[in-house]
Every structure is written in C-alpha cells, then in structure tokens.
Amino acid sequence: MKDFKFSNTGKKLTSSIIRELLKDVSIPGMISFGGGVPDPSTFPRYELSEITQKVIEEEFSYSLQYGPTEGDDVLKKAYIEYLKKNEGIKGLSTENLLITVGSQSALFLLSLVLLDKDSKYFVSKPVYLGAASAFSMRSTNHIDLPLSENGIDTELLEKKLAELASSGEIKNVKFIYVIPNFHNPAGVTLSLERRKKLLELADKYDLLIVEDDPYGDLRYEGEAIPSMFKMAGKDRVLLLKTFSKVLSPGMRLGFVIGHEEFIRKLVLAKQAVDLCSPSLTQRIAGRFLQKYDLKELLKPTIDMYRKKKDLMLEELKKNFSDMQGVHWTKPQGGLFIWLTLPEGFDTMEMMDYGKKNGILFIPGAAFSIGGGCDNSMRLSFCLPPEKDIVEGVKRLKQTVLEYGKEKGLL
Known part of the structure; x- marks a missing residue:
C-alpha cells in the first residue's frame, strides 16, 4: 500500500x-x-524494590488493575502534602490534581484542550522541544520570547501583548508557557521580579500561565524562588511537575495542578488518549512518599x-x-x-x-x-x-x- x-x-x-x-x-x-537522562545511581532502587513487592503482593487488586483517569488518590494526597511541606502550596484537594504519563503527556493534553489552528501562545526562545512538538501539532502561531540570565524578556512580552490587544488578536492568545527554574535547554532561572511582572501582565490581559517545573527540586546553589502557582494560585497558573528527574523516569509519572474545572477538562481528554496512567507505578510512588522524605533522599x-x-x-x-x-x-x-x-x-x-x-x-x-x-x-x-x-x-x-x-x- x-x-x-x-x-x-x-x-x-x-x-x-x-x-x-x-x-x-x-x-x-x-x-x-x-x-x-538522570544518572541511574541516583535512583532509590532498594527502597522502591521493597515497596514494589508489598504493593504487588498486598495491593494487587488496585495496583495491577485499571485505575481512575484522574489518578491514584493515595499518590495525589501524598503529593499534596509534599507540595505543602516543601513549596508552601496550600489549599489543594485531589480535584486539583491530574496524574499523567510524565510531563510530555500533560503537554499534549494541554495542546488538545487549549489550541486550535488559529490559536496563539507565547514560548521562550530557545524552547523545550517536548513542548514545541506538542504545541506545534495543534498550532504553529507561537510568539517567541528571548531568554537572558533572568529568564524570558518580560518587557518584550508586555510590548507584544499591547500590540495584540490593539489589533484585536488578544482573544486568540491561549497561554504563556514558561520553565521558570533551570530552564531546558538554557539552564537560566526566571527572577522573582520577572515572575511578578509576568503575573501582572497575565492578570491585565486575563491569560493563563503554564508553569512547567521539572527541575525545581534540583537546586545546587542560591535561594529558592516561590513558584508563580504559589504566588497567584489556581485561577491564573497551571503547574506541571514530574518525578522523572527526581525519582525515576521509568515510572513515567507527571502531575498537573490547577483549577478543578480545568483539571476536569484534561481528564476528559486523557480518557480518549490513554484511559489512565499506570496504577502500579502510581501506587508505588504514593507509598514511597508516605514512607520516605524525598527531599532528604x-x-x-x-x-x-x-x-x-x-x-x-x-x-x-x-x-x-x-x-x-x-x-x-x-x-x-x-x-x-x-x-x-x-x-x-x-x-x-x-x-x-x-x-x-x-x-x-x-x-x-x-x-x-x-x-x-x-x-x-x-x-x-x-x-x-x-x-x-x-x-x-x-x-x-x-x-x-x-x-x-x-x-x-x-
């Protein structure tokens, strides 16, 4: 053929x-x-091995079965506590979380529910190629924001948004995508001043910020900067997290944290894409968080x-x-x-x-x-x-x- x-x-x-x-x-x-690719010597293989055996032997009716599209409540509740303890993010319920097959799945789901062929969106230049591939499948109408050592150029963003507002095209702008901590591929971090400016502009033009943070737990020097999700909340920011760089990429676990209405829409899209994330790795990760201090490890x-x-x-x-x-x-x-x-x-x-x-x-x-x-x-x-x-x-x-x-x- x-x-x-x-x-x-x-x-x-x-x-x-x-x-x-x-x-x-x-x-x-x-x-x-x-x-x-993380160094394999960093994987907590003995701790995971011990937990895996118990999860398969004692919780097989859940861990070896289909699970809910939204994700395992055991893991969701444990991760909510993790975010509260380590990032000061409070007030979340399980309805604010969706567990995905890594962050790449989350990016693809976002493109499905947000982008049409005439949609516009802001990305950094250079941009994470996983996001670029997911978004460009739905729309190539991206607007580039150059990077400096302090992150994306918020002055240029302000100028571009004003131009789009005056031309009547602002209605087609769906989101501003940023990797604030230790950017992939550039390694730079969005400064506190620019985070505040970004939130100010998002409020002014009523835009969603997609805050992708795979590397925030891997800080080697300097003081941590609050996430924009913590600063502005679920009405303005959608936060993406993953275990791929800090626990195990083979477990394929990502998290979308946001407004419950938005999460529900993503759940509906996920039902059509892959039905559910693996029950086994979710339950293992949930029990791992309950037993161990990931930050300490x-x-x-x-x-x-x-x-x-x-x-x-x-x-x-x-x-x-x-x-x-x-x-x-x-x-x-x-x-x-x-x-x-x-x-x-x-x-x-x-x-x-x-x-x-x-x-x-x-x-x-x-x-x-x-x-x-x-x-x-x-x-x-x-x-x-x-x-x-x-x-x-x-x-x-x-x-x-x-x-x-x-x-x-x-």
Whole structure:
C-alpha cells in the first residue's frame, strides 16, 4: 500500500533528534552531553524494590488493575502534602490534581484542550522541544520570547501583548508557557521580579500561565524562588511537575495542578488518549512518599550533580575562554548548560564532526519552533562521569576548531 492517507498532522511528524541521538550513545568510546537522562545511581532502587513487592503482593487488586483517569488518590494526597511541606502550596484537594504519563503527556493534553489552528501562545526562545512538538501539532502561531540570565524578556512580552490587544488578536492568545527554574535547554532561572511582572501582565490581559517545573527540586546553589502557582494560585497558573528527574523516569509519572474545572477538562481528554496512567507505578510512588522524605533522599543526588555542573563550567572556561564570541549559561540547578558559538557556526551541521570525535550534543535548532538558535547547543552534565566531562569538553573544543577552520570561521 503506497498511499496511507496520513492526516496533515501525520505528514508533519518528524523524529525527535534526542531520540535519534540515543542510538549513538551505545557506540564504544562515545561521550554524550545529549539527553537529559538522570544518572541511574541516583535512583532509590532498594527502597522502591521493597515497596514494589508489598504493593504487588498486598495491593494487587488496585495496583495491577485499571485505575481512575484522574489518578491514584493515595499518590495525589501524598503529593499534596509534599507540595505543602516543601513549596508552601496550600489549599489543594485531589480535584486539583491530574496524574499523567510524565510531563510530555500533560503537554499534549494541554495542546488538545487549549489550541486550535488559529490559536496563539507565547514560548521562550530557545524552547523545550517536548513542548514545541506538542504545541506545534495543534498550532504553529507561537510568539517567541528571548531568554537572558533572568529568564524570558518580560518587557518584550508586555510590548507584544499591547500590540495584540490593539489589533484585536488578544482573544486568540491561549497561554504563556514558561520553565521558570533551570530552564531546558538554557539552564537560566526566571527572577522573582520577572515572575511578578509576568503575573501582572497575565492578570491585565486575563491569560493563563503554564508553569512547567521539572527541575525545581534540583537546586545546587542560591535561594529558592516561590513558584508563580504559589504566588497567584489556581485561577491564573497551571503547574506541571514530574518525578522523572527526581525519582525515576521509568515510572513515567507527571502531575498537573490547577483549577478543578480545568483539571476536569484534561481528564476528559486523557480518557480518549490513554484511559489512565499506570496504577502500579502510581501506587508505588504514593507509598514511597508516605514512607520516605524525598527531599532528604535527594541530597546525595544534588551533591553529585553540583560537582558535575561545576566541573563542566570549569572545563568550558579552561577550553573556550580564549575563543572570542563563545559564551555559556551558568545554571544554579537543573541539568543543562546552553553554549553559544560565534555567528556562522551551525551546530546541526557540526554534529557529524562531533560524532567523528566521539562527542554528542544537542544542536540549538532543535529548540526552536520556527528556526534559529543555529549557533548554540545544549550540554547535559548529569549522566556522564566526571572523567568523561573533562574529556568530552576537550573533544568538543576539538570539534569546534575543526569545523570553524574548515568553514573559514576561525
């Protein structure tokens, strides 16, 4: 059969560059600064193993059965207590939470219930590629907001919103999407001042803020900044959280926290998409939160990632400080550093040079819906051991020099 009659959406689907790069990780001698894959040594495998046995043997009638679309109340109640204790978020009920198959599922559900082909939405540039792929399946009418060390440009946001209001197009704007803590891919954090400004603008134009926070628990230095959800509440902000970076990505557990009416609409969409999230992993996670202090268990992980982050920053300085026009972000947490090369470099094209030298990275163009970021790349420091970080940055420098000289850029 030659003509499968794909839909317009089906025709636009392309493979994720990160998924493709994972195939190259297994090449002997290859060092990867690619995917944001947690270090497996951080998984609390013995604690989870003990809980899993009890959950399967003693709670099999729930854990091995279909579950409610909304999610397991045991996990929801435990997570509500976690948010109250660790983030000061109070007043939530189980009706304010939906448990999804990781954050990616939540992003896709959001696109289903919010976006039409003429809808507009604000994203950062660079943008998290999982959000970009989910949103652009429904609408490509994105509006980019450049990033600095303090997060998205709220002055430009204010200007753009005023223009949309004066042209009558503000009604088509559905949300402002932000990763406030240790941005993926840029590693930067939205300052308190800009969070307040963002909330002020959202109130003025009656807009929803989608606050995606996968990395907030992975802070290595500096003081934590209150979430916008805590500052403004469920009427203005929809908060996305996940266990993928702090407990286990294999459990595939994400959380959407918001107004009960909005959560109900997402539940209806989820019924059509995947019926329910896995009962087994939800119940295991729920019992885990009841028994253990996740924040306490994360301390060795944070120490490990802090050392790796500091080492990569040190090696970047050692190898690239003599190259004019090269700069990189200095994250206070999370998993990523954003490296920018001089104009004219194309990191997508440079990938083949990197593979030849045994180093993988994610080209900047992967983090743009409409193109751009060609001379940047995302570097992840969480998975490679320290000796590979040192060697990997050397290989990266070699790759940049080879490419730059061949293209007449150096």
